[in-house]
Amino acid sequence: MRKFALITGASGGIGRAIALKLAEDGYSLYLHYNANAAGIRSLISELDPFGGDYIPIQADLSTREGSRLIAENVFSIDAVIHNAGYSIYGMLEDLSENDAEKLVQTHITSPMLLTKTLLPKMVQKKQGSILFVSSIWGQTGAACEVAYSAVKGAQIAFAKALSKEVAPSNIRVNAIAPGAIDTVMLESFSSEEKAELKADIPLGRFGAPENIADGVSFLLSEKASYITGQVLSINGGWYI
Numbered sequence: 001m002r003k004f005a006l007i008t009g010a011s012g013g014i015g016r017a018i019a020l021k022l023a024e025d026g027y028s029l030y031l032h033y034n035a036n037a038a039g040i041r042s043l044i045s046e047l048d049p050f051g052g053d054y055i056p057i058q059a060d061l062s063t064r065e066g067s068r069l070i071a072e073n074v075f076s077i078d079a080v081i082h083n084a085g086y087s088i089y090g091m092l093e094d095l096s097e098n099d100a101e102k103l104v105q106t107h108i109t110s111p112m113l114l115t116k117t118l119l120p121k122m123v124q125k126k127q128g129s130i131l132f133v134s135s136i137w138g139q140t141g142a143a144c145e146v147a148y149s150a151v152k153g154a155q156i157a158f159a160k161a162l163s164k165e166v167a168p169s170n171i172r173v174n175a176i177a178p179g180a181i182d183t184v185m186l187e188s189f190s191s192e193e194k195a196e197l198k199a200d201i202p203l204g205r206f207g208a209p210e211n212i213a214d215g216v217s218f219l220l221s222e223k224a225s226y227i228t229g230q231v232l233s234i235n236g237g238w239y240i
Helices: 013-024 038-051 065-073 099-125 146-169 191-200 209-220
Strands: 003-009 028-033 054-058 080-083 128-133 170-180 231-236
Touching: 003 013, 013 028, 013 038, 013 209, 028 038, 038 054, 054 065, 065 099, 065 146, 080 099, 099 128, 099 146, 099 170, 128 209, 146 170, 170 209, 209 231
Parallel strands: 003 028, 003 080, 028 054, 080 128, 128 170, 170 231
Antiparallel strands: none
8 A cells, every 4th residue: 555645845955855755665745835836736747657646735834724734635644754944044133023933833833733633643553754854953053043943953852752752653753954955045155155164064065955855765664663763964974
């Protein structure tokens, strides 16, 4: 029987790579997106040759209704990949209350409530995997990304705590902490800034979205059947 995975933020660079890898692994997919409908349509066209079911779900996870809208459209589920997110750059003293609330809702509250709603489906099967795509900043913190570091750190804490709670039901919970990955999040950096950043990374280059997708594939696989409550750092040796 084909397995089903939910990927939030599937229209972004990392989400797209995860979707392609999991389709290759034989998963049918629920593909969440917010505004990039064209990106999801393009992604589904790429996925069609794999022969699975690929179901788009539109929802804004920065709102209270977002997680409910996703959950209402998810039926059979074997894996949840919490990948949706965004960063806010700037000094903490300049952070608006509205931006803070949306950041927390997107990265913490919505994933928590979505997981709460979908967990009974996994418990009934006595199997499942939940995975957070967190960040290196959730591990070590970053100046000028204090709020983002805080919510990404909360995702890691949530994954570790939940892993202990659901392990008796054979459900595994882990996180991936990407370093500098070559996606649109780096587009605001100048060539000089990118060169300086690469110089700080021991492997001397940015990661690719496919590197994160390979990590997701591994953690969902039987090869990782004894791994839970862990954070897989995929960062080229940066901040270890």
